[in-house]
Amino acid sequence: MGTDLVADARTDSRSRDDFRIAEAKAIPVPELVNRLGIARLHPTGTELVGPCPLCGGRDRFGINLTSAVFLCRKCDLRGGDQIALAMQMLNMTFPQALQFLCGDAPARLDERELQRRRKIAEEAERKQRETQERYRRKAVADARAIWDRSRPGSMGVVRAYLMARGIAPDLLPDLPPVLRFVLDHAYVKQIGGEWVTPHRGPCMIAEITAPSGELTAVHQTWVDPSPPHGKARIEWNGEVLQSKLVRGSKKGGAIRLHTPADAEILVMGEGIETTLSAMIARPFERAAYWAGVDLGNMSGRMVKVKGMRHSGRPDMTDRKAFLPPPWARRLVFIMDGDSDPVLTRAKLECGLRRAMAFRPGLRGQIVHAGAGVDLNDVLTGASETIPAEGA
Ligand SMILES: [Zn+2]
Known part of the structure; x- marks a missing residue:
C-alpha cells in the first residue's frame, strides 16, 4: 500500500512536470526574451534577430517566433525550445529552468543583471552599426571613384x-x-x-x-x-x-535612364535593357524610365503570411526599399520572363503595394514582357492594376 502511494506521488509529480513543460513551451517568444533580459532583438518575418546574449556576436542570434528554435551563428548557444534557452541563458538545470519559467512564483532576473545584459546588447548593436556604416561609406566612395573614371x-x-x-x-x-x-x-x-x-x-x-x-x-x-x-x-x-x-x-536607388521634366508616369524594369526597350516603345506621354537594379530593391521586404508561399504584402518597417518620387502618379513595373514567375510577381506586387501605401493616389500596374510578346503592345494594351492594400 505504501508502495502504491509512492507510485501515485511519482505519477502525480510527472504529470505536473508534463503540464509545466507544456506551459513553458507556450510562453510567447517576445515575453520569454524579455524575461531572460535578451535585448535589442528586431523582428524579421518569422524570427527575432539581434546581438547574441551570450557572446555579443552582432546580429548572430535568432529565435523563431513560432517554434522558439534558437541559434547563435558564432557561439554554442542553440536549442529547440523555451526551456533550453532559459537553461543556457541562466546556467540552470532543467528543473531549475522549469521552476524559473513557470514555478509557483515565476522568477525574473534581478534588475542589475537585466541592465548588464542590456548594456552588452547595446554595445554590440552600436559596433555593428559603426561597421556597417564604415563599409557603406567605403562602398559609396568606390562607386564614385569608378564613375569619375568612366x-x-x-x-x-x-x-x-x-x-x-x-x-x-x-x-x-x-x-x-x-x-x-x-x-x-x-x-x-x-x-x-x-x-x-x-x-x-x-x-x-x-x-x-x-x-x-x-x-x-x-x-x-x-x-x-x-x-x-x-x-x-x-x-x-x-x-x-x-x-x-x-x-x-x-538600396532605394534607381538607374534614371530618362526623366522628362513633365513626367507623371514612372516605368520601371529590373534591368537596363528591359527598361530601355520599354522606353524605345514610347508607350506613354509624360513617362520616365528608370531601371530598378534588382527585384529585391523594387520589392523591399515582404511579410510572411501563414499558408502563403509568397504573400506579396510589404513589410512596412523596411524603410530603405525603392519608393517612386512624389511626382509619380502611376508606377508601372515590367515583369520579365523569369525562372520563378510566382515569386517575381509577388515581389512586384509587394513593391507596388508599398509605393501605394506611401503615396496615396498612386496607381500601380504590372505589365508582362514575356517571350514573343511585343513590349510596345503590352505597355499600350491591357495591363493589370494592383489594388491598394485593403482595397
Ligand atoms: Zn553567441
Missing part, C-alpha cells in the same frame, strides 16, 4: 553592347548620360572571404541614384571585347560568374 561616348562600349542586345542606334539615337564606360575595368569580387580579380576588360557603368539625387552606387556590366560584344564570360575556378556587379549602396 567616360561618356556614343561610339564606345555602351553603344556596342546595346547593339548586341538589339537596341540599334536608330532606336536610341542619344544614349542616356547615366550610361558610361571604362575600357579596362577590373572585375573585383569577394569569393570565399577573399577579394579576387578574375577578369578585366571593357565595362558599361550605370549611375545608381539615391532618392536624394546623389550617386550612391554603380551598376557594372562587363562587355565581351570581341563581336558581337555581348556580356563578357567570366570564370573563376571553373565557375561561371555573373557579368554584372553593383558597387556601392544601391
Whole structure:
C-alpha cells in the first residue's frame, strides 16, 4: 500500500512536470526574451534577430517566433525550445529552468543583471552599426571613384553592347548620360572571404541614384571585347560568374535612364535593357524610365503570411526599399520572363503595394514582357492594376 502511494506521488509529480513543460513551451517568444533580459532583438518575418546574449556576436542570434528554435551563428548557444534557452541563458538545470519559467512564483532576473545584459546588447548593436556604416561609406566612395573614371561616348562600349542586345542606334539615337564606360575595368569580387580579380576588360557603368539625387552606387556590366560584344564570360575556378556587379549602396536607388521634366508616369524594369526597350516603345506621354537594379530593391521586404508561399504584402518597417518620387502618379513595373514567375510577381506586387501605401493616389500596374510578346503592345494594351492594400 505504501508502495502504491509512492507510485501515485511519482505519477502525480510527472504529470505536473508534463503540464509545466507544456506551459513553458507556450510562453510567447517576445515575453520569454524579455524575461531572460535578451535585448535589442528586431523582428524579421518569422524570427527575432539581434546581438547574441551570450557572446555579443552582432546580429548572430535568432529565435523563431513560432517554434522558439534558437541559434547563435558564432557561439554554442542553440536549442529547440523555451526551456533550453532559459537553461543556457541562466546556467540552470532543467528543473531549475522549469521552476524559473513557470514555478509557483515565476522568477525574473534581478534588475542589475537585466541592465548588464542590456548594456552588452547595446554595445554590440552600436559596433555593428559603426561597421556597417564604415563599409557603406567605403562602398559609396568606390562607386564614385569608378564613375569619375568612366567616360561618356556614343561610339564606345555602351553603344556596342546595346547593339548586341538589339537596341540599334536608330532606336536610341542619344544614349542616356547615366550610361558610361571604362575600357579596362577590373572585375573585383569577394569569393570565399577573399577579394579576387578574375577578369578585366571593357565595362558599361550605370549611375545608381539615391532618392536624394546623389550617386550612391554603380551598376557594372562587363562587355565581351570581341563581336558581337555581348556580356563578357567570366570564370573563376571553373565557375561561371555573373557579368554584372553593383558597387556601392544601391538600396532605394534607381538607374534614371530618362526623366522628362513633365513626367507623371514612372516605368520601371529590373534591368537596363528591359527598361530601355520599354522606353524605345514610347508607350506613354509624360513617362520616365528608370531601371530598378534588382527585384529585391523594387520589392523591399515582404511579410510572411501563414499558408502563403509568397504573400506579396510589404513589410512596412523596411524603410530603405525603392519608393517612386512624389511626382509619380502611376508606377508601372515590367515583369520579365523569369525562372520563378510566382515569386517575381509577388515581389512586384509587394513593391507596388508599398509605393501605394506611401503615396496615396498612386496607381500601380504590372505589365508582362514575356517571350514573343511585343513590349510596345503590352505597355499600350491591357495591363493589370494592383489594388491598394485593403482595397
Ligand atoms: Zn553567441
